[in-house]
Amino acid sequence: MQGGGHGPAPRNFGLGADQVLSSEVVLADVSIITASPLQNQDIYFAIRGGGPGAYGVVTKTIIKAYPVVNVTVQHLAIAPLTTNISTLLNTVTTLFHDFPDLNDAGYAGYGTWPISQPNPLFATFTAGYVHGTYMMNSTLAAAQTRFAPTLAKLLP
Structure with a gap:
């Protein structure tokens, strides 16, 4: 605080x-x-x-205290499979473009996208994008439905 x-x-x-x-x-x-x-x-x-x-x-x-709410969590992790990071940057651009719509749909969270760091971001990848998103008072099905348009843009 x-x-x-x-x-x-x-x-x-x-x-x-x-x-x-x-x-x-x-x-x-x-x-x-x-x-x-x-x-x-x-x-x-x-x-x-x-x-x-x-x-x-x-x-x-x-x-202040609030009633307990259901929280749906989604973890997105994307990494390039080669040293060419252009696809990674295009993917991050797509996500950033969709953030206003995802926010309107109820998503919140934080992401990071290093291009090259000394320690792995996840697994053995030192470049990539990781984003933890949360939806309060939502179900998994609703979260997946709201993310589906963005996911469709990310899939090849």
Whole structure:
């Protein structure tokens, strides 16, 4: 939350930083304060996305709670089978082009696509694209149906 609270849940619930109701914070002068919308508002707003430890040490936080939801997770991993990465780049372009539609369909998540890195991205591939996507309150069948138009573009 102190880094903002990014992840797949903000699409449905807002950033993690927006869920903080109050926090107990130890300041540099060793005083302990409560930071909330009503008390020490400057620290309250600063610690919610201002960077961990920049304004004090948060020792306790009260956050909003939500009912448990079903989460459907999809992991996409693509790698070139040769040293020619043009097909990989075309594939990433297709995915990036479709992201607005996937977002509208309820997908959220993070991807990465290194061209060459010292450690394997997955398996033994040092180049490729990996994306974890999540859909809240969805079924596997619904997620597959919503991804089908993009998948059709990716298949040879």
